[in-house]
Amino acid sequence: MPLTLPNIDDRKYQQLLDEALSRIPVHNPEWTNFNKADPGVTLLELFSFLTESLLYRANQIPERNRLKFLQLLGVPLQPASSAKGLVAFRNERGGPPQTLTLTDGVEVRAGNVPFRTERGLDVLPVQAAVFYKRSVAPEKRVKEYYQELYASFTATTLPPAPPGELQFYETTPFSPRGTEPLDLNTQTLDRALWVALLLRPADLKSSPTRKDALKQIRELLKGQVLTVGLAPAGDTGGRELVPNGQARPEGSAVLQFQIPRLPPGGMLPDTADRNASWRTLATAEVPAEPVVVDVPLPSSEDELGQWSNLDPLEAGTRDFPPSLDDEELDNRVITWLRITSSAPVSVKLLWAGINAAPVTQREHVTGELLPQGTGEPDQVVKLARAPVLPGTVRLTVTVKDTSEPWSQIDDLMSAGPEVAVPDPRLPPKTPASTNTRVKVFRLDAEAGELRFGDGAHGARPPLGATLRAEYDHGVGSAGNVGSGMVTSGPALPPGIQVENPLPTWGGADAEDVKQGERSIARYLQHRDRLVTAQDFEALTLRTPGVAVGRVEVLPAFHPALSPNEPGDAPGAVTVMAIPRFEPDPAQTQGADAFLDAVACWLAPRRLVTTEIFVRRPQYKPLWVTVGLEVVAGMSQAVVREAVKAALTAFLSPLPPKDVDLLEPTVSLAGAPGTPRRQRGWPLRKAVVSLELAAVAGRVEGVALVRGVGLGLATGAAQDQVPMTALQLPRLAGISVAVGDPPSLDELRGTGPVATGAQRPFVSVPVVPEECR
Template identity: 25%
Template structure:
């Protein structure tokens, strides 16, 4: 019996030599073993004998390739194991408008599925991203202007600066007498808040905040590094919304080099703010709305000598941001026509199908009837003969309908029953008919004959090629009114290629122990890895931090491209993106025990910087050899201190495992060209200290129970490794 309804996995041969390869290999050995044989033409009898034995060997290899690995793959097919499809990269697309949003001439909604791509080149095809959510541009009406001295995490003792002091015109511009935004002698923590109307759809909007104030000469700050921070409350924390210092036209309220004048005759400039994708309306101190704040950050070198004075505030939406995935959407594709038999299969025109959404399904239209919506399932184990079910292999695009399974005795019993009716003249016995019917079973309904099959829509894409750099997506493939420019201010992340057969072979034993339910910590780790190809490593401690009953914390390290190991990977690149977090939480939520909640968290990344002075062998003291040795040492250090590929086993640095000085000594001394190690210093960088580089005196860096060692090169944080050879000066 052929199990055509099972998943089809690619097979790998133990020996992939063909008949031609065998013949060519024998002919290449003739000059060595039989130099007097010079006629290698196909007409030569000796060559004929070689081809004969090559054919016999090819037949042996054909059988040899069937076992044992191919049998193992066949067992995986019987279990219904499928290779995980590629994971799409995610990013945030920013759309800038030709004009600000206007109440009289409203900019229409940017819908789901808008495609933006990279520039097409001769060698590389364009990479297409599609928006995952619709983008609405609202009117940012300022309702309250508040200040607070030495504010903590949340607004508590605020002072209203608008009541009876400023007035608003029909365009939303607030004007009035000069208002200080901080104390007269500003202190660290001083804040002023802008509370926006909660009704307007401002999630992800880009606003231009027009500010008018007195000239900056008396503020006493460096306009290139103003001690202030623009932030918005996203429902969980204050999120920075000033992406670049160049976006602050006021130069930190100094209005340095600003010639533009406002209604009061004072200097006026704009601050460009990219608001959170989820800007949650919140109530603080009795004021309800969407909260934006500017916080004073004093330092010894950069300080306000007195508070800036403002006379005008106006907010306008000039664009918006929305989530996008690397995919192309296919609409209403004709799959084929049913012949009415069980176990039919069809192939979509594309491969690498992304996870289906609610509006992505198979539609079956029988002749003369209304279209029917069929439901996708993982397998047909629980499907009855009336269930409109189908399976879809995301990797190959294969649509499969349920089979008809007959017991071995079914044909014999059916023939015997027909013989009794046709030859012996007996009538059908209901008990006998039911007995025969129990020997066959339909797993899922069968589309009627001549019924047309359509996929309403689906998305195809995925792979690590979607991890594009910043500002790579600039080509708008769908015409949109009032859109001047589009770009990605964040790099593409979470893209991963499809699972290979070797990776599936390693995954299956753990999957069989888990049995698709999350109970133990190992179950949570295994299922999290299955949730998405974008997951690199997973840690679920057996002793949970906090000890809350029913809450399981899972630490996730996303898969990150490793294009250049000479620079390492900064901890910001390991942050969990919103789409990946949602995908994992949804996957685990269906498999957790009743009353158990999974909580995803990032490990506490601890940076390591190494400073080494060493002596090298004579052959490596000059020229290109010395440069190559330095490059090799730096690359080895970044590779060892990598959460994904580092560690003592080369499989990633485990959570909670400390770094000892001896680990680095062994690595350096085993490098070809190193004669001896003079000195070695360790420096650590932690998030809670602002990634400040600090010398380690104990010879060990302990990341803590939930920490992971990492390493990267950054000039501002001085996190790069430094290699000095004896006789030369240390590089800065």
């Protein structure tokens, strides 16, 4: 039977006081005044308060013992993980424009939560505005007007083109706050994102002319490195861990960062086929999470300009930058940067900006003085701040004014003895090995403790040795802040402003003792290595920074092979994971940090010969209608809502909240555990209308189920809908009525299938009409 750890004493203050007062007549009958004004009652209240405090401390003893037992078993608690993010700097320093250089490790803050930059950058004194060409279908009269307007121009300047081949677009600003994802392949006219590098308004006003301001800033920008930040939008395509490789998104394309290739003097030739030419400055793979790309700017001032002989109708057509309606903004354009995809594949972006840098939530502690060494075996010292970020601890041990760094090790039993001795297994006169590390320590990141060896396995800090530590620590989930919260930095130079355009992500609190106890059995089995299917499931559920609602492990399964059946792909393992908290499980917005976190967590724990595919499920939308009869006296509205709730829960891909996912599932042999059906809709199980009718019929108040309609987005009702591979049902619509089931056509709606816009022959900017 399981051992339950009871409280030593669960009495509270009032219970202790009442018990003491009830004993007064027995031991002291002469005491008859029990009011609060009596000095004796006051003493009893004081002792009751002190006793309650002592009992509270005593009740902590079992918790500490349990934590110590976990440490003796070698089962570490999962430490807290720090949040990550992306910040953009603005160089608003007054006076002549100048570039300010920031090193890595610069502290920025969101209120009292500290972040530090992960890399240095040059903050250029320019601003940026990001646009894209959005295809539009103007009204007939507007279309005829533009066709007539461009008729003579296309006949003389551009290759002859029938009026019907003109493609119309509007210059649309790209979302500055990362709220509107953009697919470069399907939502833009030319598969490109356009970044306008702009003069700062103050520089334009302080210069005698616009030409002087442009010349000054171009002279400053030549040869500089522009840091461009990119944030991908949600992608449910999954992550792949190739054998002995890193996590990468499938079907990744290459992004090209291009600048105009200007002819001498910016003068285009007077030919019929003249067009904009672009030079690639840098390339980068489509990222799986927000990244920063270094774009080296040309070393010549003449290459940082624009075309000087564009016809007014020619601006914005073909491969030229989009036409800007804002004259003030157009007057400040220095040059254009084009971000385009190398292949016509889906490239979804959420945000783009300049002067960007990645940040991590952490606070740096320097030169912390620890307790002196005692010379005893198995010494333990505790850092002042916890939890500690793994890999950041730097320990220096000083003995007789001689300082020496000690290194971190995972297992003290693999450390060498502090007194070098010959290996008896080697031939005589063989020198003792010097490769084994001796002056080492082991870190418990969650508790913030440093453990040293016993002399035979790892050195002991000598008696009186001075220990100093340098490390980083985080605040866990408190580092997940919203966009626009990082606004200050104590070490930022004057005139530099900072802001995070996207919410930070990935912060998680440390695992508590109760959670650690639940994973003891699994941890002793897998030892933090992915070997069996149970190992994959247990470790995926413990992914830090995300709430995993369900995990399915399919050994020898490759999601891209056909037929998709487990056992067809030796060496491949597919992990299907679903987050616990998600408003719409069929859609995600922003970088798919959930899949990234799972993939990065599994990567160092897998076998080098295993290929892992981390996937979300493929949801198949279903429409369900139910007709029923209600028991006399029952509320029809209540029964209808109960039937909807029952069918929604029955088709849910997630298990109920009270199901312990760390408990083993029922195996094929019928071993005890959590039934597989209670862990969400099973994979490869068809949805049957008769089964839905049975679920509806078991709802209290339902007298008879008159019929069930089950169907997909189009087509007639079906008796069953099959599920294959990683498909799971998603209830897209449900209607419950008293009487016959409603028609599926009344419930669902279908629209035309969106197709990707092809590259136009002639692109024409359309100026939106405004009411004045």
